[in-house]
Amino acid sequence: MLQKQPFLLFESLLIWYTAGAQKGTYEHFCMDEKYMPRAIETKWQKIWEEKKTFAADDTEKDHLYILDMFPYPSAAGLHVGHPEGYTASDILTRYWRMRGKTVLHPMGWDAFGLPAENYAIKTKTHPREITKRNIDHMRQQIKQLGFAYDWSREFATTDPEYYKWTQWIFLKLFERGLAYEADVPINWCPKDKTGLANEEVVDGKCERCGTPVTKKKLRQWMLKITAYADRLLGGLDGLDWPEPIKLLQRNWIGRSEGAEIHFSIEGHTETLDIFTTRPDTLFGATYMVLAPEHPLVDVLTTDEQRDAVYGYRHEAESKSDIERQEVSREKTGVFTGTYAVNPVNSEKIPIWVADYVLMGYGTGAIMAVPAHDQRDFTFASAHQLPIRQVISPDGIEHDLPEAYTGKGILIHSGEFNGQQTQDASAAIIHWLTKQKAGAPSIHYKLRDWVFSRQRYWGEPIPIIYCEHCGVVPVPAEDLPVLLPDVESYEPTGTGESPLAGIDDWVKTQCPKCDGPAKRETNTMPQWAGSSWYFLRYIDAKNSNALADKKKLKHWLPVDLYIGGAEHAVLHLLYARFWNMVLYDEGIVPVEEPFQRLKNQGLIIGEDNHKMSKSRGNVIDPDKIIDAYGADTMRLYEMFMGPFEDAKPWSTRGIAGVHRFLHKVWHAQEKVKSVVGQDEETERLVHQAIQKVTADIEGFRFNTAIAQLMALMNHLTAREVIAKDTWDIFVRLLAPFAPHLSHELMERAGMKVDFIAEWPEADSAKAEESQVTLVVQVNGKVRAKLQIQKGKKEKEIVVAAKKNEKVAKYLAEGEVVKVIFVPEKLVNFVMK
Numbered sequence: 016m017l018q019k020q021p022f023l024l025f026e027s028l029l030i031w032y033t034a035g036a037q038k039g040t041y042e043h044f045c046m047d048e049k050y051m052p053r054a055i056e057t058k059w060q061k062i063w064e065e066k067k068t069f070a071a072d073d074t075e076k077d078h079l080y081i082l083d084m085f086p087y088p089s090a091a092g093l094h095v096g097h098p099e100g101y102t103a104s105d106i107l108t109r110y111w112r113m114r115g116k117t118v119l120h121p122m123g124w125d126a127f128g129l130p131a132e133n134y135a136i137k138t139k140t141h142p143r144e145i146t147k148r149n150i151d152h153m154r155q156q157i158k159q160l161g162f163a164y165d166w167s168r169e170f171a172t173t174d175p176e177y178y179k180w181t182q183w184i185f186l187k188l189f190e191r192g193l194a195y196e197a198d199v200p201i202n203w204c205p206k207d208k209t210g211l212a213n214e215e216v217v218d219g220k221c222e223r224c225g226t227p228v229t230k231k232k233l234r235q236w237m238l239k240i241t242a243y244a245d246r247l248l249g250g251l252d253g254l255d256w257p258e259p260i261k262l263l264q265r266n267w268i269g270r271s272e273g274a275e276i277h278f279s280i281e282g283h284t285e286t287l288d289i290f291t292t293r294p295d296t297l298f299g300a301t302y303m304v305l306a307p308e309h310p311l312v313d314v315l316t317t318d319e320q321r322d323a324v325y326g327y328r329h330e331a332e333s334k335s336d337i338e339r340q341e342v343s344r345e346k347t348g349v350f351t352g353t354y355a356v357n358p359v360n361s362e363k364i365p366i367w368v369a370d371y372v373l374m375g376y377g378t379g380a381i382m383a384v385p386a387h388d389q390r391d392f393t394f395a396s397a398h399q400l401p402i403r404q405v406i407s408p409d410g411i412e413h414d415l416p417e418a419y420t421g422k423g424i425l426i427h428s429g430e431f432n433g434q435q436t437q438d439a440s441a442a443i444i445h446w447l448t449k450q451k452a453g454a455p456s457i458h459y460k461l462r463d464w465v466f467s468r469q470r471y472w473g474e475p476i477p478i479i480y481c482e483h484c485g486v487v488p489v490p491a492e493d494l495p496v497l498l499p500d501v502e503s504y505e506p507t508g509t510g511e512s513p514l515a516g517i518d519d520w521v522k523t524q525c526p527k528c529d530g531p532a533k534r535e536t537n538t539m540p541q542w543a544g545s546s547w548y549f550l551r552y553i554d555a556k557n558s559n560a561l562a563d564k565k566k567l568k569h570w571l572p573v574d575l576y577i578g579g580a581e582h583a584v585l586h587l588l589y590a591r592f593w594n595m596v597l598y599d600e601g602i603v604p605v606e607e608p609f610q611r612l613k614n615q616g617l618i619i620g621e622d623n624h625k626m627s628k629s630r631g632n633v634i635d636p637d638k639i640i641d642a643y644g645a646d647t648m649r650l651y652e653m654f655m656g657p658f659e660d661a662k663p664w665s666t667r668g669i670a671g672v673h674r675f676l677h678k679v680w681h682a683q684e685k686v687k688s689v690v691g692q693d694e695e696t697e698r699l700v701h702q703a704i705q706k707v708t709a710d711i712e713g714f715r716f717n718t719a720i721a722q723l724m725a726l727m728n729h730l731t732a733r734e735v736i737a738k739d740t741w742d743i744f745v746r747l748l749a750p751f752a753p754h755l756s757h758e759l760m761e762r763a764g765m766k767v768d769f770i771a772e773w774p775e776a777d778s779a780k781a782e783e784s785q786v787t788l789v790v791q792v793n794g795k796v797r798a799k800l801q802i803q804k805g806k807k808e809k810e811i812v813v814a815a816k817k818n819e820k821v822a823k824y825l826a827e828g829e830v831v832k833v834i835f836v837p838e839k840l841v842n843f844v845m846k
C-alpha cells in the first residue's frame with residue numbers, strides 16, 4: 016500500500032502529525048514536551064567534531080566517494096536549495112558508513128568570481144576580506160545542519176595553495192597545445208566589462224546581469240575543448256547520469272555528420288568550401304552564402320557590389336549569433352556579384368553574403384537549398400532566387416508552400432534520380448571524393464573555451480611575455496603566481512584587467528633569458544577552480560602535487576555526485592574535460608570523474624513561484640533551524656516530495672514533520688527491556704528495514720520517511736515498545752535525523768560510536784502472514800477474503816463457498832468448475 020499510494024499516505028500522515036501542532040504555538044508545545052532540538056544538536060555536533068568521526072581513512076579498502084557541488088560563498092548565505100542536496104548526500108554517507116564502508120565526504124568553497132568583486136567595488140573592501148567573511152558565515156550555517164563532512168579536507172579555490180595547482184594544470188594545458196592565444200571576436204558584456212564564454216551567454220544576454228552581449232575582438236586565452244569533443248560525447252554512454260543532462264551535453268557538443276564540398280569560383284583560383292549535412296540535396300543548391308566575416312568576402316565582392324556588401328557586413332557586427340540564427344527572422348543579405356560552380360552539374364550559382372550563416376560553425380559558408388531548408392526557403396522567397404525540389408516523399412514534384420525537410424527519393428538529380436536520401440548521400444559523397452571536390456566531414460557545435468577574463472578576482476594566468484622569447488610559461492617551481500593587491504578593482508573597460516595597472520607586478524624578468532618581460536594580466540574564469548576541486552579533496556594538504564597519485568587511484572572516480580541541474584553544460588563539461596586531460600597526463604586514473612550523478616529538484620516558494628527577494632517568498636534556513644532544529648529541517652526537505660522534482664515549500668509540512676520528531680522523542684518513554692514483540696509489530700519493523708534500505712539507495716527519501724512515520728504510529732499505539740524494536744527504529748532514523756537518533760541511542764544504552772550498524776531485515780519476519788484472496792463467480796468479483804498463508808486449496812474453497820456474499824450467487828445454480836490461483840483467486844464457474 017505504501018508503494019502504491021505514497022501521496023495519499025503523505026497527506027494523511029501530514030494531517031495526522033499537523034493536527035496537534037495547529038492547536039498551540041510551537042514554543043508552547045516545545046516547553047511542555049521537552050524535546051529540545053538545538054541543545055541535542057549542538058551536543059552531538061561537538062562530539063562528532065572532537066572525535067573527528069567523519070574523517071575519511073585513506074587506507075580502508077571498502078570505500079565510497081560521495082560529493083556535493085561546493086557552494087559559492089555568497090553574502091546572502093545559505094538558501095534552502097543547499098540543504099536539499101547536502102542532506103541527500105549526507106543520508107547516503109551516513110547510511111553507507113553504518114553499513115561499514117569508509118566514505119569520503121568533503122566540503123569546500125568555489126570562491127573566485129564576479130559577485131565578490133562587484134561587492135568589493137561598491138564597498139571598497141578587498142574581495143579576499145568579503146570572501147573570507149562569507150565563507151565563515153556559510154560554514155557556520157552548514158555546520159549547524161550536522162552534515163558528516165570531513166572538514167579536515169576543506170579548502171577554498173581562492174587559497175594560494177589551491178590555485179597554485181589550478182595554474183599548474185593551465186601549464187599542462189599549455190604544454191599540450193590545449194591552451195592557446197587568439198585574437199577573436201568574443202562575447203563581451205558591456206556592463207560587467209568582461210569577456211564571456213559561450214556557456215555564459217543565455218538568449219544573447221549575459222548570464223549574470225542580463226545585459227545584451229556584444230562582440231569584441233580581443234586577444235584571448237582559449238582552451239581547446241574541441242579536441243576532446245568526440246571523447247566527451249562517447250564517455251557519456253557509460254555514465255549513470257540523468258538522461259536529460261546527458262542529452263543537454265550531447266546537444267551542446269552537437270556532432271553533425273555530412274560532407275565538405277569544394278565549389279570552384281568563376282574567375283578565381285580559390286575554392287568555396289562548404290559544410291552540409293545533406294549532400295543528397297546538392298542538385299537543389301540554387302545560391303551560396305558566405306558569413307559576413309568570411310575571409311573570401313573581400314576577395315569575391317565585385318566593384319559594383321562593394322558598397323552594398325561592406326555596408327551589410329558592418330551592420331551584421333552588432334548582432335548576436337542567436338539573433339542571427341532566429342528561424343522566424345527576416346532573412347537579409349547581399350549578392351557579391353560572383354558565381355560558384357556546382358561540381359556535380361557545372362551550374363553557375365550566385366554567391367551571397369547573409370548573416371544567418373555564422374562564421375563560427377562548419378566552414379562559415381553554405382550551399383543553400385531552399386526547397387529543403389526552411390531558412391534558405393525564406394531567404395530565396397524574399398530575394399526571388401530559384402527553389403528547386405530535389406527530394407520527394409513519393410518521387411513526384413510538388414508545389415512547396417514551405418521547405419520539405421524530410422527524407423525521400425531524389426528527383427532532378429541526374430544519375431542519382433530514384434535513390435533514397437540515405438543512399439544518395441553516401442553515393443554523392445563517394446562521387447565527390449573521387450572527383451576531389453569533397454570529402455566526408457564531421458563538425459561540432461562545441462566551441463573552444465574562452466578562458467581569459469579581464470577582471471581582478473580570479474587566478475592569474477601563469478604566462479610571461481618576453482621581448483626576445485615571446486610567450487613563456489611561468490616555471491612550475493615559481494607557482495603560485497600570487498594575485499597582487501590593487502588600489503581599485505574597477506574594470507578598466509579597455510579590455511584590460513585591473514592587474515594591468517600594477518606596474519611593479521606586471522614588469523618582471525623572463526624566466527628563460529632574464530631579460531625584461533611582462534606578466535599576463537588576464538585572470539581565469541570562475542569555472543577554472545571548480546574543474547578539478549574533486550581531485551584536491553583526495554589529498555588537500557599536498558604541497559608537492561595536486562594530489563598523490565596513489566590516493567587518486569584509491570578514491571576515484573567519484574561514486575556519487577549530487578547537485579543542481581543548472582550545471583549541465585558548464586561545470587559538468589569543463590570538469591570532464593580537465594579530468595580527461597589529466598588522465599592523458601597520467602595523473603588521474605580514470606577518464607570520467609563522476610560515475611553517478613543525481614540532480615536535486617528546485618524548491619520553490621510557498622506561493623508556487625520561484626523564490627526571490629522581490630516576491631518576498633524566500634525561506635531563511637537559519638530561521639527554520641532556530642525554530643524547529645536541524646533534524647526537522649533535514650527531514651522536511653527530504654519529505655517534501657521526490658528528490659529530483661520541483662516542489663513548493665510548506666509551513667504546514669514542516670510543522671507536521673516536527674511533530675513527528677516530538678512523537679519519536681516521547682516514544683522512548685514506552686521502551687521496556689522485554690524480549691520480542693507481537694508478530695504484527697515484528698513484521699512491520701522488518702518491512703520498514705527493507706523499505707527504508709531500498710528507498711535510501713533509490714533516492715526515494717520521501718517514501719522512506721513515510722514508512723518511518725507509519726511505523727511510529729503503530730509503535731506508539733502499543734503499551735510497550737520492546738528495546739530490540741526501538742533499537743532498530745532509531746537506527747533507521749539515524750541517516751535522516753542524526754542528532755535526535757544519536758541522543759536516543761545514547762539514552763537507550765546503545766552503541767553510539769557513530770558506526771551503529773545498519774539493521775538487517777529478516778525477510779521471513781517481514782513476510783505478510785495473511786493474503787487477500789479474490790472470490791469470483793463466473794469471473795465477477797463477489798468477495799475478498801483474508802486468508803492465513805499456507806492454507807490448503809480445499810480449506811480455502813470451503814471458506815469461500817461459505818462466505819455470505821458468495822453463497823448468494825452459488826445458490827442460483829450449479830458449480831461446474833473451480834479455478835484456483837494460490838494466494839490470489841478462486842473462481843466458481845457455473846452453468
Ligand code: ANZ
Nearest residue numbers: 271290291292293296371372373376377379384387388
Ligand atoms: C545544405 C542543406 C540542405 C542543409 C538541406 C540543410 C538542409 P547542423 O545539423 O546544425 O549541423 N550550415 C552549415 N554551416 C552553417 C553555418 N556556418 N551557419 C549557418 N548554417 C550552416 O546543420 C548543418 C546544416 O546547417 C548544413 O547543411 C548547412 O545547410 C547549414 F536540405 O547544407 B545544409
Ligand code: ZN
Nearest residue numbers: 481484525528
Ligand atoms: Zn626571454
